Amino acid sequence: MGKAIYLLPLVLFLALCGYFAVPLLRADYDPTTLPSAMIDQPLPAFDLAGLDGGATLASGALKGQVVVINFFASWCVPCRLEHPLLMRLATQEKLPLYGIAYKDAVENTQHLLAQTGDPYRRIGVDRDGRVGIDFGVYGVPETYVIDKSGHIRKRFVGPLTAEMVDRELLPLLKQLNRS
Secondary structure, three states: OOOHHHHHHHHHHHHHHHHHHHHHHOOOOOOOOOOOOOOOOEOOOOEEEEOOOOOOEEHHHHOOOOEEEEEEOOOOHHHHHHHHHHHHHHHHOOOOEEEEEEOOOHHHHHHHHHHHOOOOOOEEEEOOOHHHHHHOOOOOOEEEEEOOOOEEEEEEEOOOOHHHHHHHHHHHHHHHHHO
16 A cells, blocks of 8 residues: 555546546547637627717617627737738628727727728727627637627637638528528
8 A cells, every 4th residue: 555655646647637638639629719608699788989980880780680790900910911801701792891999099990991991881999998898809800790689609719711701701691691
């Protein structure tokens, strides 16, 4: 019994390794996805000032249609990388895209869109990030798909890619528009 006690740390270490390794080895494990408690939950209520002091962006006005909400900022390099794809989707695919300028100065957002184009149907300004907190935004860019009943159906963390759009976003939008 005396010598067996020396094996106890090794056994505990191997048990811990197994405990942490099993989830990593599952076939459905994807380390690139961040879980969101907001999936299948109602869209958080918000009413944001419009970018140019014009029309506001309010959650209530988005219900009854399938929409995509993109959180972005002028200071965000990945946002600039995904921007040409958003421009293409807005024009070619007629993507119902709404933007939320996250923790950004209005002038900087306006300057960005003047340089790169504006793919959004309407933009709300979330200067203090409160709406982003309600959505569970980790950082920008983040994109959310909202169904006709006003529930969040999908969340994309990081910049959208053409592959993500073709494989996940566009098929989901078609499916949600049929139902």
